[in-house]
Each structure stands twice: as structure tokens, then as C-alpha cells.
Amino acid sequence: GAVVSQHPSRVICKSGTSVKIECRSLDFQATTMFWYRQFPKKSLMLMATSNEGSKATYEQGVEKDKFLINHASLTLSTLTVTSAHPEDSSFYICSASPGLAGARDTQYFGPGTRLTVL
Amino acid sequence: AQSVTQPDIHITVSEGASLELRCNYSYGATPYLFWYVQSPGQGLQLLLKYFSGDTLVQGIKGFEAEFKRSQSSFNLRKPSVHWSDAAEYFCAVGARAAGNKLTFGGGTRVLVKP
Secondary structure, X not given: OOOEEEEOOEEEEOOXXXXXXXXXXXXXXXXXXXXXXXOOOOOEEEEEEEEOOOOOEEOOOOOOOOEEEEEEEOOEEEEEEOOOOHHHOEEEEEEEEEOXXXXXXXXEEOOOEEEEEO | OOEEEOOOOEEEEEOXXXXXXOOEEEOOOOOEEEEEEEOOOOOEEEEEEEOOOOOEEEOHHHOEEEEEHHHOEEEEEEOOOOHHXXXXXXXXXXXXXXXXXXXXXXXXXXEXXX
8 A cells, every 4th residue: 555656757858848747646645745856876855745735835945936836636746847957857756645644644655757857 | 953864874784684774863852753765766665664652663674663762863673684675775754743744864875795
């Protein structure tokens, strides 16, 4: 149980284009989803927290107009990197917390999406 | 603010030997504590977690961790390492008061020698 998927697993795009990454909780409903960015050989950096049906909360220093997050349902959140540039190249990982009491404090992670901007 | 320190960036261990990964945290109240493992190019898999109760926590893949409040530590252990345990290990701290956001340590890369 508690499986989270991401799509695509890998994407290469040209500079200036937008890329959408999907995060799905497959066997549970996720009231909260989180988006992280991970640089090579580095730890995870939280970008934003999203709750179903409301606007995402961004961490300090994360451009909300560049990284658009939508959490339209209890099983799907999307991250859109708008007007991507090479410095946006990174490994993006989402996580989801179940809505059930006792489990909502645990985050289950997706497999990640490798974004390369040329 | 929460913070997590994993003092060891790399650890090399022989297959069959024991493993201990250190984690120290800083937080005003009792936090939730987690250990995750990440294989290259993959997401994170939850090994174990501590919310309250018994301070010795059992996880998957034969791992355990002990919460020591007096030392602000949550060290991960495994009695006998397998080659498949080679990966990056992350300790994380969260708290409901912080919206269940996780703060991660820098990670410890474990290499397993045959």
C-alpha cells in the first residue's frame, strides 16, 4: 500500500518551454502533497506544500510563478515548470500524505522525475 | 526551526558486518522522526518512523532505530548488511505543528564491500 507514482520519469525539453509533471497516489487519498527538488549528491529541498482544493504554499525563495502547482483531486497533483531554463534542470520528487488519522503524518514518495533543460 | 544533521557523508561497510548511521536533530518539541532510503535515480522509500511510544523502532529490510531524547538522536542500525543495502540514507524530522513538513538531513551514502 501507499504507492505514489510520477510521470514522466524523465523529460528533456528546450529552454523556454513548459513542462508538466504529474504525481498520483495510487491506493490512497492524499489530502496533502509535497514537491521537492534534489540536486546531484544533495539532500531534498522542499519547494511547496499543496492541499487538495486550495492554493499551494511555497517555501521561501521558490518562485510561485515559475513552479505552478495544482492539486485538483485527492489523488493527483501537478507541477508545471514554466519557461524552463537550464538552471531548472534537476530531480523533482513528490510525496503524499494519506488523509487517514494515524497515517497523515507520514509522507510516501514518488520515484522522481529527471528534468533536463537544453 | 527544525534541523537534522547526519555527520557521516560516506560509510563503507563489509557485507555481513553491522551498520549504524547517525542522526541528530534539533527541534523544540518532540518531533516525528523518519528514515528513508534512496537508490540511485529513484525516489525515497520509508524504512521506519517514530511518533511516540517505544523508543526502539523496527522497520523494513531488517533495520531498526532508537530514539534517544537526551541525545536528540535517532540512529539507524542493521546487524548484518547485504550488498543490496548500498544506497543513500536520509534522516528526516517532521512535526504536526509545522504542517507535517519534513526537514531532511544531508544524507549518508553507504557503500558495501563484498
